[in-house]
């Protein structure tokens with residue numbers, strides 16, 4: 238029912254846009270690095286319409302005192318302002334890590350046409366891991382999904398972040414940005 242494809246098994250349509258997907262996912266990874274630089278879990282998102290970036294965001298719930306400030310939500314808000322519309326038809330959302338239930342819900346509410354994510358999130362992922370929300374038959378909005386784009390880079394950023402955070406609970410260490418405040 239869903240168009241959920243796994244890494245290495247993209248559909249023909251996906252292959253046509255594969256180069257574009259990689260380029261935009263690189264921008265999402267740049268956003269993820271901005272999150273890491275601020276001591277936030279490194280997840281980044283970009284929203285594209287007609288080949289143009291109309292929204293971008295990075296994970297920042299700690300610094301912004303906002304439990305909903307995940308990368309996808311920040312990017313959806315940004316795109317809504319850019320397009321002056323609470324719905325984002327025809328848009329593709331690129332995010333470095335598989336969305337959680339909150340973000341996938343918001344993506345559906347926004348009527349995003351296509352979701353492209355990098356690495357799976359085995360615990361909180363709501364697309365192909367954990368809860369598979371798109372498969373429950375509740376939503377009548379068709380969301381095309383591609384995954385595995387630059388997954389190693391996306392997962393690598395996460396691993397590096399958590400390794401550094403574990404390694405430096407209270408010494409000066411190599412923790413990025415305001416990481417010391419996290420512990």
Ligand SMILES: [Zn+2]
Pocket residue numbers: 307308309336337338339340341
């Ligand atoms: Zn989320």
